[in-house]
Amino acid sequence: MTFRTARDDLLAWRGAFPTDPYEADGPLRAILAGALPAERTAALEPVARAFGREVVQVVAPCALRYEHRAHLPELTRYDAVGRRVEQVAFDPDYHTAGAVVWGSGLVALTGLPGRAFEQATLLYLLSLEGEAGHACPAVCTIGLARALRRVASGEIRDRFLPPLLRTDYRTAERASQFLTEVQGGSDVGANETVADPRGDGSYALSGEKWFCSVADAQQFLVTARVPGGPPGTRGLGCFVMPRLVDGAPNGVTLRRLKDKLGTRGMASGEVDFDGAIAWPLGPVEHGFRTAVGVVLNTSRWMTAVGAAGMMRRSYLEASAYARHRRAFGSPIREFPAVRAILAQLRVSWLGALHLVFALTALEDRIDSGSADDEAVLYHRFLVNATKYACSVDATSAVRQAIEVLGGNGTIEEFSVLPRLYRDSIVYESWEGTHNVLVAQVLADLRRLPILEVVAGRLGQLCRSAGSLAGDRARAGLDRAVDEAERAVGDPDHGTRFFRHTLDRLIVVARAAYLLEAGQELAAEHLLAAPLPEPDAATAARVDALAEE
Ligand SMILES: Cc1cc2nc3c(=O)[nH]c(=O)nc-3n(C[C@H](O)[C@H](O)[C@H](O)COP(=O)(O)OP(=O)(O)OC[C@H]3O[C@@H](n4cnc5c(N)ncnc54)[C@H](O)[C@@H]3O)c2cc1C
Structure with missing residues (x-):
């Protein structure tokens, strides 16, 4: 092979990425067509198509520049005449990409209750580029907008919500969510920031x-401790705070921006409040309920959606590369060992896609007020389990895709994968670490009749499949439920081993949704993990999956 041919092969690989990623994603389109009424799909499709194209044509090249170490956001403390401004300066390309993201309606759709499918679709398409500097801002804004819509008083809602819902990036206001303090992010009940009432309904936060x-x-x-409240999370209020009051910083100082492993295009900092004025979001004694039940759960759902998008991208990059890259005289996809990775990547992506859209269906119903108690309980399980599983699996998927690209996979300008790898590790931590989410699921199973709901829902899906894979999923479910019952009844055993049990439950859940969607091969392969039998049936399944 000559240098010229090898370079042509690489160019062919680069040209293989779909220009219309929505159109190219048959499983996504099938999910939407099955879940939504025709008029909703008809309204969403042109938006998703246009946005997917813009992600490829505009967001991708912009992100390549502003995520580069030389062009990261910078803190601007003072203006030209020495006044404190506490602003962050971005590369101009950051705003070009932002205009595309906000213009898509991803955030503005929050103004209409029950548009979770539309928002998940757009975020998933954006996440083909990883965090891209705007996924986190969009999700934080959606979370605050939902809280304002659902729990705020009319006056607070009318004041703060409309600017969050604008589609014009130049005038739209963005939101952030500040819970974590230096003493801990998991242990939010250890928050020490205080909120003092000012006597007019507002509070001064320090x-x-x-x-x-x-x-x-x-x-x-912002979460902050209110006077006279109990210790721990029950004493926390949840507040909305404008950055500026009368054009001046509202008692808010940006200490510094953090130099992060991933999500680098977006600015994360450390912030001090000195009497910053804020208003309660809903009853102040329900602050933690609002922060977790509305805001954090929204972020967990959307983090999982983003992880599924990164897994889609990993599969696309690796499968196209394996078609075009040659070694020892043949395209590398001819090697069974490469095909095994491609099959795994496809199954991981499909499993995540179906799981996050099962969660999205619940989000849609809850947000539109049409969810019954059973759906609310199932959501409580699925939102934590899905964020945990998808964020872990995304990192594995990106790493496997990097393996397929070999040394080229480690080079920043060669593909998006190094950036996705860094972003996916951040996705694993924020909005709840692995252990914290696993512990949350176990605590919920102990307090609420969630295990019955999970067993009922997944059992029904496995039974409906009526196939060998369905029987296998059913057997896996029975075992996982037995283990979960033991974890619920035996605190020491549960604390030590529930993570394995939850992993088992999630495999069954993914397989059950794949079976429901007619993705039999993928379900079988998932159920055979982590070590499929070394037999002819496995080889045939891998070949078929790697071929798609
Ligand atoms: C890039 C980035 C941006 C972020 N942005 C924000 C933001 O905008 N707003 C915000 O509020 N936060 C933000 N976070 C913080 C994030 O939410 C926290 O990092 C996360 O909640 C974990 O908290 P921690 O880092 O303090 O870890 P810790 O809580 O100190 O946890 C350390 C380790 O101990 C484990 N652990 C803790 N408690 C338990 C337990 N009970 N049982 C078993 N294991 C346990 C954890 O799983 C983890 O492995 C951001 C984080 C990152 C990385």
């Missing part, structure tokens, strides 16, 4: 927050 993404936002959602 303290510091340690991880503040979208540090450039115009509105902050």
Whole structure:
């Protein structure tokens, strides 16, 4: 092979990425067609198509520049005449991409209850580029907008919500969510920032927050301890705070921006509050309920959607590369060992896609007020389990795709994969670490009749499949439910081993949704993981999956 041919092969690989990623994603389109009434799909499709194209044509090249170490956001403390401004300066390309994201309606759709499918579709398409500097700001804004819509008083809602719903990026306000303090992010009940009532319905907040993404936002959602409240999370209020009051910084100082492993195009900082004025979001004694039940759960759902998008991208990059890259005289996809990775990548992506859209269906119903108690319980399980599983699996998928690209996979300008790898590790931590989400699921199973709901829902899906894979999923479910019952009844055993049990439950859940969608081969392969039998049936399945 000559240098010229090898370079042509690489160019062919680069040209293989779909220009219309929505059209190219048959499984996504099938999910939407099955879940939504025809008029909703008809309204969504042109938007998703146009946005997917813009992600490829505009967001991707912009992100390549502003995510580069030389063009990261910078803190601007003072204006030209020495006044404190506490602003963040971005590369101009950051705003070009932002205009596309906000213009898509991804955030503005929050104004209409029950548009979760539309928002998940757009975020998934954006996440083909990873965080891209705007996924986090969009999700934080959606979270605050939902909280304003659902729990705020009319006066607070009318004041703060409309600017968050604008589609014009230049005038739209963005939001951020500040919970984490230096003493801990998982242990939010250890928050020490205080909120003192000012006597007019507003509060003055003082303290510091340690991880503040979208540090450039115009509105902050902040947790703070209210006077006379009990210790722990029950004593926390949840507030909305404008960045500026009468054009001046509202008692808010940006200490510094963080130099992060991933999500680098977006600004995360450390923030001090000194009497910053804020208004309660809903009853102040329900602050933590709002922060977790509305805001954090929205972020967990959307983090999982983003992870599924990154897994789609990993599969696309690796499968196209394997078609075009040659070694030892043949395209590398001819090697069974490469095909095994491609099959795994396809199954991981499909499993994540179906799981996050099962969660999206629940989000849609809850947001539109049409969910019954059973759906609310199932959502409580699925939102934590899905964020945990998809964020972990995304990192594995990106790493496997990098393996397929070999040394080229490690080069920043060669493909998007190094950036996705860094972003996916951040996705694993924010909005709840692995252990914290696993512990949350176990605590919920102990307090609420969730296990019955999970067993009922997944059992029904496995039974409906009526196939060998369905029987296998059913057997896996029975075992996982037995283990979960033990974890619920035996605290020591549960604390030590529930993560394995949850992993088992999630495999069954993914397989059950794949079976429901007619993705039999993928379900079989998933159920055979982590070590499929070394037999002819496995070889045939891998070949078929790697071929698609
Ligand atoms: C890039 C980035 C941006 C972020 N942006 C924001 C933001 O905008 N707003 C915000 O509020 N936060 C933000 N965070 C913070 C994030 O939410 C926290 O990092 C996360 O919640 C974990 O908290 P921690 O880092 O303090 O880890 P810790 O809580 O100190 O946890 C450390 C380790 O201990 C484990 N652990 C903790 N408790 C338990 C337990 N009970 N059982 C078993 N294991 C346990 C954890 O799983 C973890 O492995 C951001 C984080 C990153 C990385």
